[in-house]
Amino acid sequence: MSVLVVGTVAFDSIETPFGSAERILGGSASYFALGASFFAAVRIVGVIGEDFPQDYLDLFTQRKIDIDGIEREKGDTFHWRGRYHEDINLRDTVELHLNVLAGFEPKLPERYRDAEYVFLGNIDPVMQLEVLNQLRRMKLVACDTMDHWIRESNEELKKVLKRIEVLVINDSEARLLSGYDNIVKAARAILKMGPKMILVKRGEYGVLQFSDSSVFATPAYPLEQVFDPTGAGDSFAGGFMGHLARSGDQSQGGLRRAIVYGSVVASFTVEDFGVKRLTDVSLTDIEKRYQGFVELTDFHS
Amino acid sequence: MSVLVVGTVAFDSIETPFGSAERILGGSASYFALGASFFAAVRIVGVIGEDFPQDYLDLFTQRKIDIDGIEREKGDTFHWRGRYHEDINLRDTVELHLNVLAGFEPKLPERYRDAEYVFLGNIDPVMQLEVLNQLRRMKLVACDTMDHWIRESNEELKKVLKRIEVLVINDSEARLLSGYDNIVKAARAILKMGPKMILVKRGEYGVLQFSDSSVFATPAYPLEQVFDPTGAGDSFAGGFMGHLARSGDQSQGGLRRAIVYGSVVASFTVEDFGVKRLTDVSLTDIEKRYQGFVELTDFHS
Numbered sequence: 001m002s003v004l005v006v007g008t009v010a011f012d013s014i015e016t017p018f019g020s021a022e023r024i025l026g027g028s029a030s031y032f033a034l035g036a037s038f039f040a041a042v043r044i045v046g047v048i049g050e051d052f053p054q055d056y057l058d059l060f061t062q063r064k065i066d067i068d069g070i071e072r073e074k075g076d077t078f079h080w081r082g083r084y085h086e087d088i089n090l091r092d093t094v095e096l097h098l099n100v101l102a103g104f105e106p107k108l109p110e111r112y113r114d115a116e117y118v119f120l121g122n123i124d125p126v127m128q129l130e131v132l133n134q135l136r137r138m139k140l141v142a143c144d145t146m147d148h149w150i151r152e153s154n155e156e157l158k159k160v161l162k163r164i165e166v167l168v169i170n171d172s173e174a175r176l177l178s179g180y181d182n183i184v185k186a187a188r189a190i191l192k193m194g195p196k197m198i199l200v201k202r203g204e205y206g207v208l209q210f211s212d213s214s215v216f217a218t219p220a221y222p223l224e225q226v227f228d229p230t231g232a233g234d235s236f237a238g239g240f241m242g243h244l245a246r247s248g249d250q251s252q253g254g255l256r257r258a259i260v261y262g263s264v265v266a267s268f269t270v271e272d273f274g275v276k277r278l279t280d281v282s283l284t285d286i287e288k289r290y291q292g293f294v295e296l297t298d299f300h301s
Numbered sequence: 302m303s304v305l306v307v308g309t310v311a312f313d314s315i316e317t318p319f320g321s322a323e324r325i326l327g328g329s330a331s332y333f334a335l336g337a338s339f340f341a342a343v344r345i346v347g348v349i350g351e352d353f354p355q356d357y358l359d360l361f362t363q364r365k366i367d368i369d370g371i372e373r374e375k376g377d378t379f380h381w382r383g384r385y386h387e388d389i390n391l392r393d394t395v396e397l398h399l400n401v402l403a404g405f406e407p408k409l410p411e412r413y414r415d416a417e418y419v420f421l422g423n424i425d426p427v428m429q430l431e432v433l434n435q436l437r438r439m440k441l442v443a444c445d446t447m448d449h450w451i452r453e454s455n456e457e458l459k460k461v462l463k464r465i466e467v468l469v470i471n472d473s474e475a476r477l478l479s480g481y482d483n484i485v486k487a488a489r490a491i492l493k494m495g496p497k498m499i500l501v502k503r504g505e506y507g508v509l510q511f512s513d514s515s516v517f518a519t520p521a522y523p524l525e526q527v528f529d530p531t532g533a534g535d536s537f538a539g540g541f542m543g544h545l546a547r548s549g550d551q552s553q554g555g556l557r558r559a560i561v562y563g564s565v566v567a568s569f570t571v572e573d574f575g576v577k578r579l580t581d582v583s584l585t586d587i588e589k590r591y592q593g594f595v596e597l598t599d600f601h602s
Contacts, residue, residue, distance in 0.1 A: 086482065087482065088482075181387065181388065181389075182524075182525060182526065182527065183505075183523065184523045184524060184525045185525055188525075202506065204484075205503065205506035205507075206506075206518075206520065208520075208523060215523055215597055216597065216598070216600070217507075217520035217523065217597050217598060218520070218598070218600070219507065219509075219518035219519070219520060222484065222485045222509060222516055222518065223483075223485060224483060224485045224486055224489075225483065226483070253600065253601070253602055256599075256600035257600050259600070260600050294601070296516060296517065296518050297517070297518060297519070297598055297600075298557075299517070299519070299554065299557035299558050299560070299561050299598075300554070300595070301554055
């Protein structure tokens with residue numbers, strides 16, 4: 001089963017305490033697609049400018065990611081510049097150039113419209129709604145958002161939330177969206193807005209899953225070196241959705257295992273700059289670290 | 302098997318966003334002892350002043366905690382006043398009166414000296430060393446400390462670390478003690494200082510265990526209401542040591558289950574002011590929430 005992602009395909013310029021990188025491949029759709037591609041066929045919908053290099057597109061096609069939904073428009077590609085603190089959990093956005101993303105109207109190629117597993121990356125909720133309107137037979141739609149949309153496009157975001165199954169969000173966004181400091185209360189309040197399931201990303205502390213029938217917690221994989229946290233959340237979502245599309249198992253156990261696969265993918269992402277690790281590792285590496293998660297968390301045997 | 306704890310028996314005055322309490326029973330030894338008492342016989346060594354009420358001592362004896370090691374000295378009891386922020390993970394010490402604790406020289410009653418399971422609560426490392434010198438046949442010694450001793454009594458603390466098996470510490474203390482920001486590197490560095498095992502307490506994010514042969518992570522139990530975090534860490538240590546003393550199982554699995562029992566006890570502690578919940582709940586409640594931890598973290602079935 002294939003997975004469709006709509007989101008940004010971008011240039012990222014990143015500074016961390018361990019080094020810096022200029023105009024490397026970034027964007028929510030890029031990280032998601034590479035993360036999901038270990039498990040399932042992936043289709044990207046996004047927009048790039050004239051300056052976007054063929055090399056970066058080749059990275060996708062080498063992973064058999066379908067890029068027919070990436071439109072090339074006149075102008076420059078979306079560019080984000082960020083700087084991480086000594087405490088690698090904190091970052092500042094130094095520059096943000098929307099460029100071609102500003103006028104983007106996502107149009108799904110006809111053959112994309114039957115997509116069953118869909119991820120709406122962190123873009124304007126208006127665009128997310130446009131995508132939902134073009135889909136015909138979704139089985140599972142997940143979506144991400146951010147503080148900016150929660151504050152500035154709250155009404156549109158609420159419309160999106162009524163039409164999706166899974167909200168992927170970090171803990172400060174969950175607090176902002178719900179108005180509750182306590183994360184359990186926050187999640188319960190957001191469940192009432194529409195989603196059947198909330199995945200709260202807590203960076204180095206792991207992931208919490210909330211639904212009406214279940215609460216699941218998994219730690220993050222403890223790493224000796226977190227090199228660049230960019231894309232951890234999107235590649236987590238990619239691993240999660242990709243694994244679900246592969247397994248087709250939406251039982252409670254199946255959803256939980258998909259969350260752990262997502263966490264495995266994210267743990268690799270942060271080990272090097274940008275998407276580098278995601279293009280290095282194999283499915284065997286991923287299965288091995290999945291086993292590492294079992295050993296990390298098991299207290300029965 | 303019984304557990305010996307040396308630490309503070311105190312008055313706590315606490316202000317949280319949800320209310321306040323004056324001069325309630327507090328101190329590391331109190332929380333530890335009540336937490337451990339669900340599983341094992343407990344003996345306390347500590348000091349109180351003339352102002353310490355019999356009611357509080359009765360709380361211990363009702364739980365069959367041996368208080369013969371609590372000395373009553375001339376003067377007032379150690380008193381801590383703390384204020385928690387809206388973000389309940391943050392707190393300020395508003396007042397700290399050492400009182401009788403200032404001149405405390407722990408002396409173990411003769412029959413305490415054969416203790417096998419020992420917890421050195423967060424007190425001056427010089428006092429922790431005095432206790433170690435009075436013990437004859439320890440099987441497992443765990444110890445806590447804090448930023449003050451790491452900074453001001455580093456040499457004495459290092460001597461303690463060479464003589465214990467388990468260091469129970471929070472993440473900021475682990476960073477301060479090791480000089481590493483990354484918690485995996487921090488734990489590896491501290492393991493080289495002597496302890497066979499480090500338990501890193503991360504509050505609402507759970508606990509990480511590090512030893513040469515194992516890394517274990519457990520989330521905290523997600524609670525809708527964290528009323529008062531005081532004593533969470535000490536009652537965690539109490540549950541951990543108490544369960545180990547009961548089971549006698551120091552296998553990897555046995556240690557991990559003890560960590561989860563400790564987390565269960567801590568999750569109850571924070572649900573009400575001071576030690577109130579610890580004196581309310583039963584072993585049945587604890588076993589039930591232990592099962593809740595299994596359901597919270599299981600992704601195999």
